[in-house]
Amino acid sequence: MTVPLLRIEGVVKRFGGFAALSEVSLGVAAGERLGLIGPNGSGKTTLMSCITGTLRNDSGSIRLRDQEICRLPAHRRSYLGIARTFQIPRPFRSMTLLENLVVPLQYVAQRSGKRMAEAEARAHALLGRVGLASKAQTVSGLLTQVELRKMELARAMAAEPKLLISDEAMAGLSGSEVDEIIDLLLALNEGGVTIIMIEHIMQAVMRFSQRVACLAAGQIICQGTPYEVMQDPYVQRAYLGSTS
Template identity: 40%
Template sequence: MTKILQGHHLTKRFRGLVALHDVSFELNRGEILGLIGPNGAGKSTLVSLISGTLTPTSGALTFEGRSLLKITTHHRAHLGIGRTFQVMKPFPGLSVLDNVCVGALFGRDGGEHRLEAAREAAHACLEFVGLGHRVHQRAEALGGPDRKRLELAKALAMKPKLLLCDEVMAGLNHVEIEEVIEVIRKVRDQGISILVIEHVMKAIQSLSDRLLVLHHGEKIADGPPREVLADPRVVEAYLGRRRS
């Protein structure tokens, strides 16, 4: 199995606070890797190191065998790394469609060059995530669950090879969670590798090929979901005080 992404001994400090400490991991091509851990464990920080919105204090990251460390965020998007944000900030004043167009215009290999092509791609992504009926609305008019779908559509419009999903199911009801799980499975069926952060245990368990667990910034487990979730350290660190 080929590795699409590898992290080696990653550490991230925010002044005195160590958000990640010596974390090594890998993601295989075509795999869904679930990233779990209690609040403040360092999950979003790890996604930000991969997408380039944060730089590691030390350690290395490689994407398709090439070091990411000197590569800017927008260049990482060109290489095929797309992400969603846990704290959603749609572009205000733009329609749902135009929000997703931004992803299409700045995505893999530089994105679509023609606005019309970007609009078509954005439309297809919005249909794909179930927002086809809201394309002409202002993005800020969307409620929480639809904003999550918008995040996903924006990232998918970038045509990523690697999709990083940061809590795209938070705040959704059971039916909506099932819908998003289906969407993520279909994304994987297109050959896209996925790292998914989620607190909804049932969802992460059914989706992930492998789980990586962080606790206080350290990796405490990595392996098949069944084994990892039975690991006493994981039970103590995470499941003992899960949110859902």
């Protein structure tokens, strides 16, 4: 049996007396595109924070390949190949796109023993990969929303991740801009990156995901193909607001 790239078993996270996650179990195969949906407050971001190490789960197991990572700090999990983008990009706004990418690339160079001189060339390549080559010398504070999301993806890819968590990367974008981001995520996946996408835009979820899991009140209530999950009555009540 193939070991999943990511295996979450019985994860619990409490904030005082409130259980944000209750015995969550989920596996993600290498190369998979998983959509994670659920209403606001369902625990999606809390779960991703437990995976990346910005939060510590209270109990349960999180394994990358076959290594337990629950007690590792966030930077050690990054070393192992976990990267994340955020709904609200926070670049160094007075720096150019190129400079914004050189910062994480220098970190990668120190980690892997690569020459620091290669960072700028790698930064140019990453900007080209997300369609921002012509903006390399543009100050990031002047970017549009979709350009900021693309730069956020490039910064995440600078860490050479095996697992990329995309947290509402399409919030506030137009339909055509959503398609641009989906195309980039699909291309990254085709290049070998496993992706978990948290998203409220169901058009994006249906187009991108091979499998979808739905969280509600801190528990996985359904998982399956996008079509199966959208047809599930519990998902319709919890997420889509159906009263039938």
